[in-house]
Amino acid sequence: MTAPLRIGFIPLVDAAALIVAVDKGFAAAEGLEVELVREVSWSNVRDKLNIGLFDAAHLLAPVAIASSLGLGHVKVPIAAPFNLGINGNAITVSPALHAALMEEIDGDRFDPLATAKALAKVVAKRRKAGADPLTFGMTFPFSTHNYQLRFWMAAAGVDPDEDVRLVVLPPPYMVDSLANGHVDAFCVGAPWNSVAVDLGIGHILHFVSDILERVAEKVLAVRQVWADKNPDVVASLVRAAVKAAEFIEQPENLAEATQLLARPERIGVDAEVIQRTLTGRLKISPDGTFRESGRYLLVGREGAGRPDPVQAAWLYAQMVRWGQTALSGEALKTAMAVFRPDLYDAALERVGDGHASPPFSAFAGPTFDPRDVAGYLASFAVGRRVP
Structure with a gap:
């Protein structure tokens, strides 16, 4: 020993x-x-x-x-x-933001490009109305959550540093922050997305496997x-x-x-919530809608x-x-x-x-090629490269 x-x-x-x-x-x-x-x-x-x-x-x-x-x-x-x-992560949004996105969406609501374009429209409307920027919670500046949110938004021209606010929150505090209106959405790992849905305060908009396959x-x-x-x-x-x-x-x-x-x-948290995560079958809305993905979280397979x-x-x-x-x-x-x-x-x-x-x-x-990172990054219109 x-x-x-x-x-x-x-x-x-x-x-x-x-x-x-x-x-x-x-x-x-x-x-x-x-x-x-x-x-x-x-x-x-x-x-x-x-x-x-x-x-x-x-x-x-x-x-x-x-x-x-x-x-x-x-x-x-x-x-x-x-x-x-x-x-294993997901993007969860408040009922109000979910309704706003669904009002603007053109296409499949599980298509991240369609939701990103809807987000761009919501952001533009809020700016025109003089409303505060939407606030998204993520777990750390150096985190997949941060990069996943940015990758998704930027695909439709939303600048994550100019058009919305990204704030750092510890994973267990995400749900309370959404419930209290401190954030409009968050990206976090399981089980906290499911906890928000079960409490009726959030909708899972995307599994990150919708955005990045693996x-x-x-x-x-x-x-x-x-x-x-x-x-x-x-x-x-x-x-x-x-x-x-x-x-x-x-x-x-x-x-x-x-x-x-x-x-x-x-x-x-309740064992049933964890079981949903491990089987990839998650309740995504308070109305009881479920969605399943074999790629939601890979632990060993x-x-x-x-x-x-x-x-x-x-x-x-x-x-x-x-x-x-x-x-x-x-x-x-x-x-x-x-x-x-x-x-x-x-x-x-x-x-x-x-x-x-x-x-x-x-x-x-x-497709990402580690032999040409510069070329890969040059293909994106939105970014914040160090000179």
Whole structure:
């Protein structure tokens, strides 16, 4: 048995593999003693990981990259040997904004380009009327939520820095902020979109898989220097997470997994809400309308657990697009090196895992090619590039 590990997490369903690895005993079977520490904000998780109060963490994939590049905080190189989740976010809007969008929409309401164009019309009407800009909540400046909202809006010419307000809110506070009218919409991970719908205060407008087919959301993150000193522990953690993800993805284990996740000290919401997330069948409106997607959240299937450096490159490209950093070949190389398929493969004693990385595709713009980030970014009309 190694020394006890302290691992931080945020109460979100994409922490499932980490929680189940500990609570179902997969970590113990690997010789690990783990204390899971529930946190509220991503800045807390990042800071405690960076200074060594956490040995590992459930972390936003872009934060791992930003930390390695020294963006927005001190520079602490991070290694991500396992993807905790692919996709899993959704955009939820207030009943008033939903009604306004549906009034303006021309086309399929599940088509993100149609809703983005409707948003552009709503924004223009509000400006003409002298109304305050719409306010959208997202979880962190370096987050998929931020980039997903921006990608969606900008496709219809809505400038996320000029035409609306984007504000940072911890995931568990999103619902209250929508209920109190502090935000008109938010992008957050499960279960908080479903909680808003169940309370009758929100409509899920889009699953992020409508916007980006497959995007790395959360990673199991460790400091690079710690990984170098503790390769066997890293391998054990990866194996435990893989076994947990495989357990979660088996339909016969769904009830047990959701009960583990629902406990107050873990995610702390009704098990039925978590089950909806894991099965990809979500109630999207207070009237009881349901929508289903096999790509809503990937925990272990379709090679989701194996880190893909192309995903890291796309996230870095978003940082460049929105003015968080300048484009640099060296920085791109550093960003891609954060995602560690080599550590994943070594832990499982595999040469690859049999899943070819699919091309990175979205509802708008060209197919992403990490060999030509500049060309990719030049194709977009709206952005905030650093000169």
